[in-house]
Amino acid sequence: MLGTNPYAEEALSLASTARGNEGMLRTSAPIGNERMLSEGATDKVEINDQPEKNFQYKSQSELQNSASSMPQQQAQSIRGMRKATVDMSQSEYEAQEMLQSRLAEVLYANEGGSALMRMTEAGGSPAQERNTAQGMYETGLAASGNNPQIGFKSTRFYS
DSSP: OOOSOHHHHHHHHHHHHHHTOGGGSOSSSOSSOHHHHOOOSTTOSSSOOHHHHHHHHHHHHHHHHHHHHHHHHHHHHHHHHHHHHHHHHHHHHHHHHHHHHHHHHHHHHTTTTHHHHHHHHHTSSHHHHHHHHHHHHHHHHHHTTOOTTSSOSOSOOOO
């Protein structure tokens, strides 16, 4: 089988045989003009293949960059989770510290809990309960700026 230029193919074969390198002839490619048999855009001589090659290089670069950035992103997410855990632990510690501080203040204000125990003991009889309730009521009036010793019970007058 001969291609589109049979003389050139026969002459090349004879010249290679005469020089002793007939083994250098192509053996697997089909006979004929390779330009007509080519299908790609980058194997043509007259076509500028730079845009296509640049696209291929850019695609390879993006693929490699994404593959190499995955371990870094994983490490950053692990560090972020550890930091969030530490921050949460710190805020829980501060909340517990504040709670302990407030409990200490309450105990100090109640004389170590003895005021609460005295209040509980005061509720033993109905008379003591009334006196305790009256004392609490008068304390509330005094705290709001009213005199608990005057005869009326309310500062809201009929209008």
